[in-house]
Amino acid sequence: MLTILTRFQSRRWFVQEISRLFAQVCVRHEFIGSLLLGLKSNLAAQRKTTGIMNVSTSCALCAKPRISKKKELSEKKLTRHFVDHRNVKLLAGAGGKGACTFHSEPRKEWGGPDGGNGGDGGNIIIKVDLQVKSLAQVAPVYKGDNGDSGGSKNCYGRNASSTYIAVPVGTVVKEQGKTVSDLSQHNQEYVAVFGGAGGKGNRFFLSNENRAPMTATLGERGQERVLQLELRTMAHAGLVGFPNAGKSSLLRAISNARPAVAAYPFTTLNPHVGIVNYRDHEQVAVADIPGIICGAHLNRGLGISFLRHIERCRFLLFVLDLSSPEPWTQLQQLRYELDQYEPGLTHRPHAIVANKMDLPGARGNLEALRGHVAHRVIPVSALTGQNTEELILHLRELYDGYLQTHGQGSGQDMPTR
Numbered sequence: 001m002l003t004i005l006t007r008f009q010s011r012r013w014f015v016q017e018i019s020r021l022f023a024q025v026c027v028r029h030e031f032i033g034s035l036l037l038g039l040k041s042n043l044a045a046q047r048k049t050t051g052i053m054n055v056s057t058s059c060a061l062c063a064k065p066r067i068s069k070k071k072e073l074s075e076k077k078l079t080r081h082f083v084d085h086r087n088v089k090l091l092a093g094a095g096g097k098g099a100c101t102f103h104s105e106p107r108k109e110w111g112g113p114d115g116g117n118g119g120d121g122g123n124i125i126i127k128v129d130l131q132v133k134s135l136a137q138v139a140p141v142y143k144g145d146n147g148d149s150g151g152s153k154n155c156y157g158r159n160a161s162s163t164y165i166a167v168p169v170g171t172v173v174k175e176q177g178k179t180v181s182d183l184s185q186h187n188q189e190y191v192a193v194f195g196g197a198g199g200k201g202n203r204f205f206l207s208n209e210n211r212a213p214m215t216a217t218l219g220e221r222g223q224e225r226v227l228q229l230e231l232r233t234m235a236h237a238g239l240v241g242f243p244n245a246g247k248s249s250l251l252r253a254i255s256n257a258r259p260a261v262a263a264y265p266f267t268t269l270n271p272h273v274g275i276v277n278y279r280d281h282e283q284v285a286v287a288d289i290p291g292i293i294c295g296a297h298l299n300r301g302l303g304i305s306f307l308r309h310i311e312r313c314r315f316l317l318f319v320l321d322l323s324s325p326e327p328w329t330q331l332q333q334l335r336y337e338l339d340q341y342e343p344g345l346t347h348r349p350h351a352i353v354a355n356k357m358d359l360p361g362a363r364g365n366l367e368a369l370r371g372h373v374a375h376r377v378i379p380v381s382a383l384t385g386q387n388t389e390e391l392i393l394h395l396r397e398l399y400d401g402y403l404q405t406h407g408q409g410s411g412q413d414m415p416t417r
């Protein structure tokens with residue numbers, strides 16, 4: 001009896017001891033777990049603030065730190081990637097053919113027609129995707145899927161699914177030079193070509209007059225179209241100026257954009273959009289486009305084809321180089337070139353930005369310029385950042401003025417590119 005009792009007690013003691021140990025291990029694990037969790041969140045926070053990334057994902061402590069650096073594309077490479085117009089041939093899918101079959105069953109000789117209809121051909125849809133930045137991915141030819149043929153036993157063929165072409169925000173779809181759709185919102189769709197309707201099976205032709213129709217039709221051919229896709233950058237304000245006037249430097253000074261800056265003309269070959277952030281979380285998009293020269297409308301320099309990128313801009317900022325003599329002539333020439341491209345473009349709300357105020361002779365030129373133009377002139381230096389606040393504030397005034405005249409919702413359609 002005594003041995004049984006001792007054995008029972010020792011077993012109980014053993015179980016108690018094991019559960020105690022288990023509890024301790026659990027507590028320790030929890031502690032280690034929380035420690036690791038804390039370490040992980042600390043590392044994530046550190047990574048966020050410093051941009052330092054760990055190479056190893058298995059052990060954060062042993063990992064070597066590496067500075068993450070996003071490689072910027074050079075302007076030349078960007079030109080290869082940035083495509084702002086494309087001709088595209090679209091051929092929608094054909095409908096599937098209808099079936100001509102008769103019901104067959106043992107002891108049921110005249111089962112009647114049971115051929116199903118064919119499925120419809122696939123449409124081709126042009127759809128806006130915010131992730132897509134240019135028309136480089138758009139192929140020259142698209143062909144939609146054909147619908148499936150109908151089958152016996154009244155089986156209908158499957159409709160083909162639509163083919164989607166992803167395009168950037170601001171794509172204009174044209175046909176023979178005429179605009180057919182303006183895609184300015186994310187996820188906006190334009191059904192460019194419709195697939196052909198599926199053919200009818202012989203069941204469709206069953207009537208009192210004809211109890212055994214042998215007719216079944218083929219599916220219709222899909223629509224065919226040749227369209228031109230044109231990308232027009234979406235921004236509130238557009239920077240217009242001669243090459244080397246400092247447009248890209250100015251965009252760098254007032255926004256988060258990082259276009260290339262160099263002391264030679266035509267550094268910028270593609271439009272760049274920067275976002276100017278305000279304290280009330282309002283954002284104004286500013287587009288920098290390649291420089292314009294005299295006779296650009298005659299295709300001199302880079303021509304004026306890229307002016308399509310400022311066509312949508314609500315207001316313009318004329319950037320003048322105040323270190324050059326008679327800067328008002330630059331303004332007259334810019335206005336002339338803009339009017340050659342689209343009459344009335346210069347009537348949009350605009351401001352004149354007198355850049356390079358840090359250079360000698362700029363002060364004198366500023367006074368002379370003010371004498372020549374009635375419009376507001378904002379003297380700045382993109383290089384030193386001098387007086388850029390006034391420009392940023394004036395940009396906001398133009399933006400607010402635009403919202404007042406066009407309603408609050410008008411600013412919402414501006415995507416950030």
Ligand SMILES: Nc1nc2c(ncn2[C@@H]2O[C@H](COP(=O)(O)OP(=O)(O)OP(=O)(O)O)[C@@H](O)[C@H]2O)c(=O)[nH]1
Pocket residue numbers: 241242243244245246247248249250260261262263264265266267268269289290291292355356357358359380381382383384
């Ligand atoms: N001193 C001075 N130099 C400036 C200023 N702004 C721009 N620059 C210089 O002018 C040169 C041309 O500047 P960019 O910003 O590339 O000029 P851009 O108008 O974008 O020229 P394109 O892209 O060729 O049309 C660069 O060497 C800049 O450093 C300024 O305010 N003061």
Ligand SMILES: [Mg+2]
Pocket residue numbers: 247248249259260261267268288
């Ligand atoms: Mg530039």
